[in-house]
């Protein structure tokens with residue numbers, strides 16, 4: 018089984034090296050290795066194997082991947098930001114085989130038709146990408162068969178577990194607020210409504226990661242000695258020959274996995290690629306590798322002490338994510354009805370596994386939505402936002418503004434504020450923020466701190482929609498029959514006497530009929546309190562993208578339509594670094610699609626036939 022932690026001599030030179038074994042990297046490596054058993058592929062992943070890691074295979078344990086001591090995620094500390102009350106936001110990304118697909122919340126969310134069309138790149142229209150979107154999945158959800166795939170490596174289902182009572186209740190509550198249920202919000206066309214959300218899990222509730230779908234079957238079937246996976250190893254930089262052709266990479270052991278034994282500093286090794294080097298290290302990984310290799314903005318490289326190979330000013334520029342905000346509500350749920358036993362550590366992993374706890378199959382997210390505001394709501398959001406709306410959204414009915422969804426429990430970073438009880442959290446993230454950040458190196462080594470700026474809330478046009486989302490989701494929650502008030506530490510501090518004041522309700526005070534609930538009226542001071550809360554709390558949706566844009570070179574582009582890095586040869590980028598514009602949903606599906614499309618492009622260049630079927634082997 019060619020999964021290595023240290024490479025034997027025979028595989029120090031291969032046909033294709035792929036740097037980064039995350040969602041897109043695994044997809045690409047699996048497809049190419051399966052297409053031609055004579056094509057040798059080396060996939061290099063900085064983190065560990067993911068095959069039987071409990072927090073990976075059981076979605077219910079997902080928050081464990083975000084604990085600081087975990088070895089399944091990478092944590093990127095952003096610069097302190099005055100727009101975020103001086104905070105240094107931490108942005109985690111996947112840090113083991115499978116990347117984000119191994120550690121994420123598992124929400125199955127596709128982009129919108131308008132998204133890929135808006136990239137305005139030949140070969141990347143939604144119509145041309147639909148076959149790749151279908152190849153990814155074995156879909157077990159509702160909707161029209163023409164929109165989905167049924168034989169791909171990644172399973173999409175409800176995993177055999179839902180909290181139906183809670184989900185039905187929220188769907189009725191959102192209906193009473195004016196948001197209808199849509200059967201399939203993931204058909205690329207629907208853009209406003211709520212859905213019984215699906216996840217990337219098998220029917221029996223095991224997480225369907227990119228590695229479990231595209232890599233492990235090949236490593237285990239005995240027919241693919243051409244696929245090599247090197248884990249626990251960092252790619253430092255790409256090596257070029259005198260003609261600026263990528264000929265290999267320099268790697269070094271990931272210090273998190275090096276035992277403290279006698280010996281010197283771990284060495285750097287050169288691995289060679291005969292045909293191609295591909296970077297798939299994600300939006301916070303690929304741009305730094307390229308800058309360490311001498312490709313990027315000359316001033317930034319000079320400051321970092323890296324000799325210039327090719328000037329590309331767009332490198333690391335235009336970082337995007339989806340700014341995320343969350344509010345926790347009190348409920349009258351019983352202990353066994355929420356995820357709080359996992360979220361707050363009341364039940365150990367060992368106990369959950371020994372009990373075969375059904376909630377291990379769950380991510381707590383049964384209710385989600387993509388929402389467009391009414392014109393009256395847009396007016397209320399002020400002239401600056403209205404001008405943005407009129408330009409980008411008004412006539413583009415396919416473009417939603419906000420994702421809103423619930424998590425069945427207490428999701429909050431500060432455990433000390435927790436009080437006994439059962440909770441429910443409402444999350445909102447803005448789908449097309451106008452703010453941009455950046456990521457750059459400050460030195461030549463992987464260990465050098467990144468200059469990372471999320472850009473969150475820098476552009477004031479991003480504030481009114483998040484204020485709107487807070488009010489909107491509070492109204493939905495107030496109409497659910499389990500709502501018993503707001504959990505204060507996770508809500509704005511409204512001025513004394515405000516009609517928007519937070520409340521705690523006991524069963525007697527709760528109004529049993531949804532129609533009795535009247536919308537809260539917010540004053541300008543209340544809106545200011547919500548904005549202050551946003552600046553104190555907004556963080557990442559873990560959807561980093563856009564740092565190596567697929568765009569014309571003179572428009573800050575880094576790769577062309579075939580994912581070639583401008584100005585050098587033999588080097589492509591295949592991951593979420595390349596989207597030039599954001600997408601209307603969670604990003605993992607788009608990363609899979611980029612992996613599939615990248616495989617199609619490379620196979621075409623190598624003269625290989627890729628089947629249109631999703632079957633891997």
Ligand SMILES: Cc1cc2nc3c(=O)[nH]c(=O)nc-3n(C[C@H](O)[C@H](O)[C@H](O)COP(=O)(O)OP(=O)(O)OC[C@H]3O[C@@H](n4cnc5c(N)ncnc54)[C@H](O)[C@@H]3O)c2cc1C
Nearest residue numbers: 037039041063116117121122123124252299302593603605
């Ligand atoms: C906590 C979390 C929750 C999320 N929830 C969802 C969700 O519910 N639904 C959804 O659709 N999306 C979700 N996402 C986002 C989604 O998982 C990512 O957008 C997606 O994984 C990005 O794919 P990628 O291939 O571009 O990069 P990644 O999947 O991040 O893969 C990059 C890989 O490269 C490796 N790497 C980086 N640098 C190096 C180096 N120098 N050398 C070697 N290896 C390196 C990393 O370890 C990583 O494994 C979530 C992400 C996270 C982190």
